[in-house]
Amino acid sequence: MRVVAAIGLVMTAVLAGCGGGENDASGVADTRAAASAPVLAHVDGTDITAVDLELAVGRLLDGRSTNELDRSTREKVLRSLVRARVIANHQAARLGEADRAELERKVAAYREDLLMKRFLRDEVTAEPVTEEMMREYYDRHPERFGARTVRTYELLTTREEVLPASRDEVLDRLKTLGRTGDWAAAADSISVGGPALRYRQVALDDATVAPRLRKLLRSIEGDERSSITFIRGRPYIARVAAVENIPPQPLSEVRGQLRRALAPVRVKAALQEASAPLIEAADIEYAGEFSSLGDE
The missing domain is CATH 3.10.50.40 (Chitinase A; domain 3)
Incomplete structure (x- = not known):
C-alpha cells in the first residue's frame, strides 16, 4: 500500500527538516490550535499532539488528512514521529556549541522561508503575464528561443x-x-x-x-x-x-516557455511593491563589505 510505504519516510523527513514547499507554508499550525490540540504521546517531557500528526501526514502524503487514514496507518505515523522525537532529543543533547549554533541558524532560515511563502500567499498578488510582455521578451531575447x-x-x-x-x-x-x-x-x-x-x-x-x-x-x-x-x-x-x-521558433510555439520565464518576474515585482512599506519602516543598517549599500 502506497500510504504505508510512505510512512517510513516520516522519521527521515522530520530529522532532515525537509518539507513540501508551499504545503509547509500553508500548513504551519496556529500556536493556539497547537496548544489546545489533544496530546497523543509524551516523549521525554515533550508532547506530540494531533496537530503534529496532521502536519506529518499532510507533508508526506501530498496534503492528505489524518481523517482519510485508518487507525492502523495513523498509529504507524505516530510511532514514526515518536521515534524521530527520541532520536532528535538524543542528538540535540550531543551537540557541541558550534553545531548547536549551526542548527539554530538553519532552523531560523527555514522559519524565514516558511514565513516568506506565507507572505507571498496572503499579501502578494502578481499581475498576469500579458501578450505584450511576452512579445517584448520574445523580441528582446530571440536567442533563447532558437535564433x-x-x-x-x-x-x-x-x-x-x-x-x-x-x-x-x-x-x-x-x-x-x-x-x-x-x-x-x-x-x-x-x-x-x-x-x-x-x-x-x-x-x-x-x-x-x-x-x-x-x-x-x-x-x-x-x-x-x-x-x-x-x-x-x-x-x-x-x-x-x-x-x-x-530564426527563433514561432511565438505561438513558445508561449508556455514565455509564461514560465516571465511569471517569476511578475511575482518579484509584486513582492517588491507589497514589501516596500515594510522595508521603509524597518530599521536596516548594512555592515562590513556591504556598508556602502546604506548610502544608495
Missing part, C-alpha cells in the same frame, strides 16, 4: 605533417591558393605533382574540430581569411564559406 547564426568555414591544410625541407614550398602554395576563389578545385590542382593538400568545410560545433582550430575559426571576421597557423605540425588557413541566420 542563432551558423557559420560554415572552409579549411585548407596538408594531409600530413610538413617536413622542414618542404615547409617553404607548402607555405607559398597555401598563400597563393588562399587568394583564389575556389579552394576545393585549387587544392585538387596543386595536389597533382605538389604537396598533398586537404580541403574541407566545418562548423564551430563540429565534434572533429580541435580546440586550437576552433579558436582560429572564431578569430575570423567578415570576409577575411585567417593567417596560416600550424596545429600539430600541419598548416591551416581558413575563411567563412557561408553564414546562415536561423
